[in-house]
Amino acid sequence: MCLTLLFFPAFSQNISGFIKDENNNPVAFANVFVRELNTGTATDAKGYYFLSIDPGVYNLVYSSIGYQPKTIQVIISDKPLKQDMILPASNAQLNEVVVKASRKDPAYEIIQHVIDNKEKFLTQVKTARTQVYLRATEVIDVKKKKAQADKEEAEESSKEGPPLDQFAAEKKKEEERLQRINMVEMQLTLNFQYPDQYKEERTGFKAYGSKEGLFIPVFNESDFNFYQNLVYLKGISEVPVISPVSKLAVLSYKYKLEEVLVENTQVVYKIRVTPRKTGDATCKGILYINDSTWNINRLELTLEKGGLKFYDAFTIKQTYQNMGEEVWIPSRQEFIYQTKAGAKSFQGNTVWVFTDFQKDYVFPPKFFGNEVSITTKEAYERDSSYWKSARAEPLTIDQQKVIAYRDSVEAAHKTKAYLDSVETRFNKITVGEVLYHGVGFRKEATKRNIYISPLLSLINFEVIGGFRLGPYVSYFRRFENGRRLYTSASFSIGLKNTDWQGSIGFWTRYQPYRLGDVSVRAGRSFHSINSFDAYLNQLRISNYILHEHVDLFHRIELVNGLYLGTELGFHNRHSVEDYDRTSIINRVIDEDDPLVFENYQALISTVRLAYTPKQRFMSEPNQKVVLGSKFPTFSISHRRGWNGLLTSDVNFDYIELGIEQNLLLGTLGNSRYALMAGKFVNTKNLPYVDLKRFRQSDPYLYSDPLHSFQLLDTSLSATGLFLEGHYIHHFNGAMINNLPLIKKTKIRTVAGAGAMWIQQSNYRYEEVFGGIERIFKLGARRRLRLGVYGVISQTNHRAPETGYKISFDIIDTWKREWSY
Incomplete structure (x- = not known):
């Protein structure tokens, strides 16, 4: 024993x-x-x-x-x-609502401890520098219907010829799969200064395939700090997310303690977070809270689908690391997102890995400013050996395959033989190009493109005289230093009046970093007096003159946020009274009389200054990417008609002031406003064509609410002082999405107002509107916003009126913003 x-x-x-x-x-x-x-x-x-x-x-x-x-x-x-x-x-002693809840579950008291201590964790890092490795991956899956797949398989098996090479078939199938995987790797130095100043220094960047659908945020715009009461997710969500540890989080969330873990002597509470009501400003998932220190150990939270701009699902994972002295910082963040479009599904994953954290880093004076990101030229030239040493997280098997495949394809695409084959294939003229699409010629080595319009587009239509016949050609070139050049020319003959018209234009971005543009345009055409007027008015003959012109334009950024635009145009203006003006339009709109005047010349200059304080931007090797500002944009412009110069007959001066701003109001939604004031300070010889004009409203169609009115029943003009203001607010689900039945419809509310005063006629106009909007998916990343609105308006010359409008708006996928 x-x-x-x-x-x-x-x-x-x-x-x-x-x-x-x-x-x-x-x-x-x-x-x-x-x-x-x-x-x-x-x-x-x-x-x-x-x-x-x-x-x-x-x-x-x-x-x-x-x-x-x-x-x-x-x-x-x-x-x-x-x-x-x-x-x-x-x-x-705890807050009453927390005490009551804690009787049911201790999670409430744990969360209250985090809330009580979160200020410490918000402010414990005053300055820091860390290295960040980013990897974003997108997998596109195409699901074919069973009938379609069976049909393709039957067609493949019925083909005559030698037996199918199974190895070659599998290789082709694997290459097709890898083509549907896109990936980006990025290495950067992230600099931080409390409370919200970030600056990225991107030292490595490599794209494998398209980066269009990948989530690659700018830290200055996407601070995923859940110690904040509201977490703003620009480009991801329409509204900020209420943090589960915000000061009033208990009003928005329910908590349940699921498990108590012991990890390396640290007691960690696993708490499930559930919204009390399903709203776009909440999230759900798991919080892991450290005992005693009461800080976030890690989290996994999923955003509500209704508030997402482009994604059908978006999950955030964060892991914190103890740096000593109770300093816990994020060591890894992961974002999982997905969307669908027809038979295609897009599964995305973005990972940030933080290394070499340096707390209390000393930055030179004025290090932080409006430049929030800078990418070096060398970042795009990193080779495979650099990435092998830079990767802070190993690649998956699929990611290794994607890199090997994409690198081989990229190497093949750079060969002269491949570039020549692409040119030959693109430059081959087909019947479809000649008839429908237009003929193009490309030079890959120099990034040149020539385009000639197809036969079907030779036929054009004008309000004056109807159908015209003529071609259009263009030339475009992109230079290695970021400069661009575009020229175009058109010519047409009227079938009814046998008159010729045409134009030639030249545009170049000569200074990409300062957004410097120069353009020259000359031609002869029928010109709309008020091109912004109601659509039906655009079909009226009285809105057109014959316009022979030469226009010069220049725009450049003088200093960050301050833009100078100048324009000089010489116009020879004619009445269209001698033209045969009849066309098929007369069947819809009665022919009205044209403007009758003696021919005259006009030399007109325009100078415009616009300034946006604290405009944030990213610096690329050959360009500047503007990100916007929290402050308004102020503008002033002066338009002058020069008398006597180059036989010019006009003599006037017009000044206009403007302010525009987009306001983010947290969970209440976002607002936009525009204010304008203007006046002709000199009207010695002010032609009718150059008056300040106000757009007549369209029947049924809702127009841009920041620059037009919805129930203005006539076009107006002004020579004296005028004041104009517009405001619109999108609630983004703030009011009605707490109602379960309404939330299921995905309807959102919107409201706004507009007002105008014209001094010379003492005309006053006011309107208010409210409506509902719904967003529809047009594809993986394209969205349509459909709106229906009710409008009430009044003037000092008529009683109040009501009307209804509908709107259609397509989101800008580059800016990830709506038009209004």
Whole structure:
């Protein structure tokens, strides 16, 4: 028997019992921690615990939220030990709503501790620098219907010829699969200064395939800090997300303590977060909270689908790392997103890995500013050896295959033989191009393109005289330094009046970083006096003159946010009274009389200054990418008609001031407004064509609410002072999405107003409108917003009127913003 004990250790025993409070109620999820073993367990919902342990002497610590901890010493022998414990209540006072909730689940008290301590974790890092490795991957899956797949398989098996090479077929299938995987790798240095200043220095960037559908945020615009009360997710969500640890989070969320974990001596509470009501400003998922320090250990939260702009689902995972002195920082973030379009599904994954964290880093003066990201030229030239050493997280098998495949394809596409084959294939003229699409010629090496319009587009239509016949050609070139050049020319002959018209234009971006553009355009055409007028008015003859012109335009950014635009045009203006003006339009709109005037010349200049304070931007090697600002855009413009110069007959001066801004109002939605004021300060010889005009409203169609009115029943003009203002607010589900039945319809509310005053006629106009909008998916990333609105308007010359409008708006996929 003694020999047996030498070769077999003593069997483990156990200790168990119940933990209760002073009123003999069970304490659920209480902690039982063994100091000597750095491990422990937790009680179940009935307050019962069980712990397997080797014989010996141990110190056990019993603790729970809201109770005073107790420590006892126990001796574990060769028999099971039963040890109950009574925990006295803590003297800590909690918020009433939290106290009531904590009686149901201790998670509420844990969350309250996090809320009480979160200010410390928000402010504990004043400055920092860290390295970030980013990898974004998108997998596109195409699901074919069973009937279609069976048909393709039958067609393949029925083909005559030699037996199918299974190896070649599998290789082709695998290449097709890899073609549907896109990936980007990026290495950067991230600099931070409290409270919200970020600056990225991108030192490595490599794209494998298209990056269009990948989530690659700018840190300055997407701060996923859930210690903030509201988490703004620009480009992802229409509204900011209420953090589960915001000061009033208990009003928006329910909490449940699911498990108590012990990780390397750290007690961690696993808490499920559930919205009290399904709204676009909430999220759901899991929070892991550290005991004692009351900070976030890690989280996994999914955003509500209704608030997402482009995605059908979006999940955020964060893991924090202890840097000592109770400093916990994110060490890894992962974003999982997906969307569908027809038979295609798009599964995306973006990972950030943070390394080499340097707290209290000393930055030089004025290091942080409006430039929030800079990419070096070398970043795009990194080779495979660089990425092997830079990757902070290993590649998956599929990612390794994608890189190998894309690199081989890229190498093949750079060969002269491939470029020549692409040119030959693109430059081949087909019947379809000649008839429908237009003929194009491309030079791959120099990035040149020539385009000639197809035969069908030779026929054009004008309000004056009807059908015209003529071609259109264009030339485009992109230079390695980011400069671009575009020229075009057109010519046409009227079938009814046998008159010629045409134009030639030249445009170049000569200074990409300062957005410097120059353009020259000359031609002869029928010109709309008010091209912004109601659609039906665009079909009226009285809205047109014959316009022979030469126009010069220049625009450049003088300093960040300050833009100067200048324009000089010489116009020879004629009445169209001598033209045969009849066309098929007369069947819909009665022919009206044209403007009758003697021919005259007009030399007109325009100078416009626009300034946006604190405009944020990204610097690329050959261009500047503007991100916007929290401040308004102020503008002033001066338009002058020069008398006597180059035989010019006009003489006037017009000045206009403007302010526009987009306001983010948290969970209440977002607002936009535009204010304008203008006046002709000189009207010595002011032609009718150059008056300040106000757009007549379209029947039924809703027009841009920031630059037009919805129930203005006539076109107006002004020479004296005018004041104009517009406002629109999108609630983004803030009001009605708390109603379950309404939320299912995905309808959102919108409201706005507009007003105008014209001094010379003492004309005053006001309107208010409200409506509902719904967003429809047109594809993986394209969205249509359909709206229906009710409008009430009044003037000082008529009684109030009402009307209804509908709108159609397509989201800008580049800016990820709507038109209004």
